[in-house]
Amino acid sequence: MTTKIIRCPCGTVVRARDEDSLVTQAQKHARDVHAMELTREQVLAMASPE
Numbered sequence: 001m002t003t004k005i006i007r008c009p010c011g012t013v014v015r016a017r018d019e020d021s022l023v024t025q026a027q028k029h030a031r032d033v034h035a036m037e038l039t040r041e042q043v044l045a046m047a048s049p050e
């Protein structure tokens with residue numbers, strides 16, 4: 001599987017080699033830093049190939 005990344009507007013880059021890991025990390029970041037709950041669909045919609 002290819003690496004995917006999410007560039008958060010705050011400047012944080014979340015990078016993962018599989019979808020589950022990307023979703024988990026992005027959800028944790030959104031919750032911890034932005035007090036936001038993201039769905040899996042929202043995370044994947046923000047993701048782009050590296």
Ligand SMILES: [Zn+2]
Nearest residue numbers: 008010012033
């Ligand atoms: Zn952020």
